[in-house]
Amino acid sequence: MLTLNDISKNVIDMQYEVRGALVTRAGQMEKEGRTIVKCNLGNPQELGQRPLSYLRQVLALVTSPDLIGTSIKDQNGNEVIHADLHQRARTIIDITRTVGRYTESAGLEYVRRQVAEFITRRDSIPASPDMIMLTDGASPAVKSVLQAIISSPKTGIMIPVPRYPLYSASITALGGQAVGYYLDEEHDWETNVAEMERAYSEAKKRGIDIKALVVINPGNPTGDVLPEHDIIDTIKFAQEHNLTILADEVYQDNIFNGNKFYSFAKHVLELKADDVSLFSFHSGSKAVGECGLRMGYMEMRNIPTEVYDQMVKIQSVSLCANHIGQVAMGLMVTPPRPGEASFTIYDREYKELQRNLEEKAKLMYEGINRIPGMHTAEIQGAMYAFPHLDLPAGKTDVDYCTTLLEETGILFVPGSGFGQRAGTNHFRTTLLPPKAELASMLSKLEKFHKVFVA
The missing domain is CATH 3.90.1150.10 (Aspartate Aminotransferase, domain 1)
Known part of the structure; x- marks a missing residue:
């Protein structure tokens, strides 16, 4: 037993x-x-919190494609699902045939293109679908990167404190070392390079081989949004110490009080930090509240092809992310546009x-x-x-x-x-x-x- x-x-x-x-x-x-x-x-x-009608209605159609083109009316005789959403569902089915099959391990190519186009619209930077992987929410993506990086009991991953327990739990399970750096509570939980240097130096003295740095922006559990200078300083710190950055950006849509979200991808490119490998994570769990659909993606920058292949191999052990979640991610990053019938409700x-x-x-x-x-x-x-x-x-x-x-x-x-x-x-x-x-x-x-x- x-x-x-x-x-x-x-x-x-x-x-x-x-x-x-x-x-x-x-x-x-x-x-x-x-x-x-x-x-x-x-x-x-x-x-x-109510789900968005647009996303759920298209998913209803792609999971029951016989309903595509069928008139569905409410008790007042109004069409429940607008014609443009029927057309979206038809396009998806024409591409993917059925959501009941496995996809390629990196995820549906058309959705990866949609994600790349979303990043370009968000940041005005180029993005490649060949460096994007669709995942079952952001958490499995994070764990796959940590699995790839942690190669010995002395491998260190710098994580913010307060931390989201996903990171400390995963690092422990994989046999690595969590190296905590404190956020500055007196200044709205901003990062502080001097504190990062302290944590880095003390860990190195203990023989820890620090390979990566985690940043969570907007913050969990702290509810902060990092100012642009923090993003720049963090990239320069990673560059100086040859650290890979894991940018957890799953709350990027939830910004309050006139604050602004700045992505690491945009600033790594603008700083010409080609020697800083970057993994950026996003999810539909928080952006649109669809935790149960397990929809997410990971974008990789400054990653050699052979490393990307290893990331795909890790994903292939589970075959692929769930098909419905992949479709949902595509829908999240391509919402209805002005002029389309479904736009007003969305x-x-x-x-x-x-x-x-x-x-x-x-x-x-x-x-x-x-x-x-x-x-x-x-x-x-x-x-x-x-x-x-x-x-x-x-x-x-x-x-x-x-x-x-x-x-x-x-x-x-x-x-x-x-x-x-x-x-x-x-x-x-x-x-x-x-x-x-x-x-x-x-x-x-x-x-x-x-x-x-x-």
Whole structure:
């Protein structure tokens, strides 16, 4: 019989805190009839966000192609699916024949072309479909790059702290070394080259062979958006130390308060940093809230052909990303255009999705900073806040979040699960519950906090 003693130590040591012990306890409480306010995970549709009609309608047609061209009307006699979406579905089926088959390992060529064209529109730079791979969301793409890079127990990957646990968990599972560099909380969680240099130098003294640097922009769990000078400084740091950059940009569509997203791809090209290998990741899980469709892509720059071939080989072990997710990624990067029949509905729904998220970011920011002994930086993007907690001596953010869950049903993730400076306490919360529920949650949180710290 297989026992725990037979399991890889790397797997046992791996931790993924956003689905850790508190989430298990919350599940038990739900079975007991308790109401749980799930602020632990960026899972938009779980918390009521509606999918975009355009994307779902085209997917409905390509999964049931006999319906293409069929009139489908609502109770008022109006066409549910506009003619231009029927035509889109017909074009997709003409290209791919059926979504029930395996695709080439790198992904459908026509979708990779669409992604390349999207990058060119976004950044006004050339992009090659031959350096794009379609993946089951961004996470498998990240893990495949780490799998390729981590070649020994001494291989180091620099990751931001606070970190998204995908990185620390994957590095541990693959037997590498996570080298944390702290983000600057006093300056809206920006990167700091001096801090990167500190982390790099200390790791090198321990014999760590640092090969890559991870940047998450917009930030998870911090909700920051990196200014352009941070992007440039980070590329120059990577260039100086011969580091590959992993640019996690899955929240690039979720930008608030007039902030602006700057891609690493654009700046690597503009800086002529041809000696910096770059892997950039994007996903439909956050951009349009379709976590369950598992749609993502990875773009590679300054990667030799033989390295690209190794990345495709890793993907080929799983044959390919799921076909429906690949089609959905193509739809995400080629939305309806003005003049098309479906544009009005799409435009209204997409703007409402973004407006609603920005309004909730404002509500969260103001609500948190209204509570004495708790504060958060400006929520500039993504869908999270990472508030700082002032707690009584001897109390930790794990104590705080555990007691909060038991007494109120509010589920946060303790800041220690993401990493933080010694002696500080935080928690991560999503912005995703409906506004009325979010306002109620903040009211309960304020009452709880006053009692907990008394």
